[in-house]
Amino acid sequence: MFPPLEERRTVVKRRIFRLFINLFVLLGAGVLYYVVFSFFFDTPQEYSMRKSTEAMRREYEALSKRLEEVEAVLDNVEERDRNVFGILFESEPYVLDEYASSRWNRMERLLSMSNSSLGAHLLEHTALLEEGLDNLSRSFDSIRGNASALDGAADAIPAIQPVINNDLTLLTASFGMRIHPFYKSLSQHNGVDFTVPEGSRVFATADGTVTEATRRNSSTGLTVTIDHGNGYQTRYGHLSKTSVKRGQKVNRGDIIALSGNSGLSLAPHLHYEVIYNGQPVDPVNYFFMELSPAEYHRLIRIAQSGMQSFD
Secondary structure, eight states: OOHHHHHHHHHHHHHHHHHHHHHHHHHHHHHHHHHHHHHHOOOHHHHHHHHHHHHHHHHHHHHHHHHHHHHHHHHHHHHHHHHHHHHHHOOOOOOOOHHHHHHHHHHHHHTTTTTHHHHHHHHHHHHHHHHHHHHHHHHHHHHHHHHHHHGGGGGSSSSSSOOTTSSSSSSOSSSSSEOOOOOOOOEEOOSSSEOOOOTOOOOOSOOOOEEEEESSSSSTTTEEEEEEETEEEEEEEEEEEEETTTTEEEEOOOOEEEEEOOOOOOOOBBBEEEETTTTOOOOGGGGGTTTTTHHHHHHHHHHHHHHHHOO
């Protein structure tokens, strides 16, 4: 005889309830086991990640330490370089890379801006460029007017290199305090030295009149001096042969001599000077007709690399 229907329903409900209770107990036990196991033990994946993280941390610490050492060495080298430059030249070193650094910083700032900020910055920058263009245009008009007023006098200002130096590699000693090749002491070098083979063509760097074309009883050997007027003179030393004579008129680009090794000279080269109002000035600043700003910076770097003159 079967139990009553109500009693059977009660039994089924109890069994279902016990089943749910057992499931919850098992689930809770599993969660507790996982938590306890994870707290005290690593899974293979966690173990591998932890080892990788530790290795990366050690590598980062080693690189940080190495970076600190390199920075210390660089700071020391820069300080020594500044001291040597100050002792030799009594001035601060040239800083030619500030523009590149400022460009990098400006690029980082632009990358961090929002679209609206970039738009506003672009409009502002465009307005500044238009203003600068107007100022530049007025400046060009003024320069053009001044050049016309000079009526050819600009041709009498030294403006080119005295030798063919397209690759900018021939200038080896610049203007300023340099180590004398024979006395091995610091002395004022009133020009620049171009290491060219003996017999290389030497050009007049501006229009003028030859005032000297003779062998001197001094260290410069066979020398040509040109008076350009307006206070400018140029001098070309250690020549092997001259093709001009005193009182002769020359134009910029004329061949006036061949380079050599005469006088007190370490090796074949051309010694070139620019004199303004009786005072020697740096000839590198008078190559503007040939050099772009980048080439000018490069030529200065090349000139600074040579501490010893050839005469």
